[in-house]
Amino acid sequence: ASSRNSLSGSKRLPFKNDGSVIAGSLFGMLLRYVSITDPNTLMLVSFPGDILMRMLKMLILPLIISSLITGLAGLDARSSGRMGSRAMVYYMSTTVIAAILGVILVLGIHPGNPKLRSSQEQDTAPKNQEVSSLDAFLDLIRNLFPENLVQACFQQVGPRPRTRTGPRLIADHKHTHNMMQPPPCLKI
Numbered sequence: 724a725s726s727r728n729s730l731s732g733s734k735r736l737p738f739k740n741d742g743s744v745i746a747g748s749l750f751g752m753l754l755r756y757v758s759i760t761d762p763n764t765l766m767l768v769s770f771p772g773d774i775l776m777r778m779l780k781m782l783i784l785p786l787i788i789s790s791l792i793t794g795l796a797g798l799d800a801r802s803s804g805r806m807g808s809r810a811m812v813y814y815m816s817t818t819v820i821a822a823i824l825g826v827i828l829v830l831g832i833h834p835g836n837p838k839l840r841s842s843q844e845q846d847t848a849p850k851n852q853e854v855s856s857l858d859a860f861l862d863l864i865r866n867l868f869p870e871n872l873v874q875a876c877f878q879q880v881g882p883r884p885r886t887r888t889g890p891r892l893i894a895d896h897k898h899t900h901n902m903m904q905p906p907p908c909l910k911i
Contacts, residue, residue: 754768770864777865781870794806
């Protein structure tokens with residue numbers, strides 16, 4: 724009798740999923756109050772979330788296109804023509820709204836303002852950029868999960884350069900090429 728009242732494996736899945744979401748949220752809230760100053764630790768903690776977001780972004784376009792195709796395949800010619808035109812009008816109108824909103828926000832926020840950039844450059848001394856092996860390894864894994872399938876054909880994620888103000892133990896080689904950076908002809 725107890726086996727009949729207990730939930731089977733497939734019926735427990737939503738409860739496991741909800742429990743995982745709650746546990747992850749609590750863990751994230753607890754991490755907010757822990758002061759982590761090591762940039763490598765921050766990078767390692769954020770890495771799985773970054774990979775998950777890249778995979779989700781990669782799924783958006785194929786999911787939308789396949790759902791539109793399967794939805795339109797089940798309709799007759801007259802209603803699918805009407806539905807297709809409505810979908811196109813909806814897509815174009817949301818694109819126009821997003822473009823207008825983007826222009827308004829750019830005019831309001833002024834990203835890349837040369838006045839702000841020049842004041843920051845005066846405050847800091849010139850810094851040498853260096854890339855750690857951990858950055859290069861994590862970027863290699865990030866390149867396995869592109870955000871956009873079309874963009875994956877033309878671009879790869881490069882390591883994030885770190886700035887260093889102290890003295891260097893190794894001499895700078897100006898003519899070396901960083902193999903993790905895409906060639907100049909492929910930069911978009």
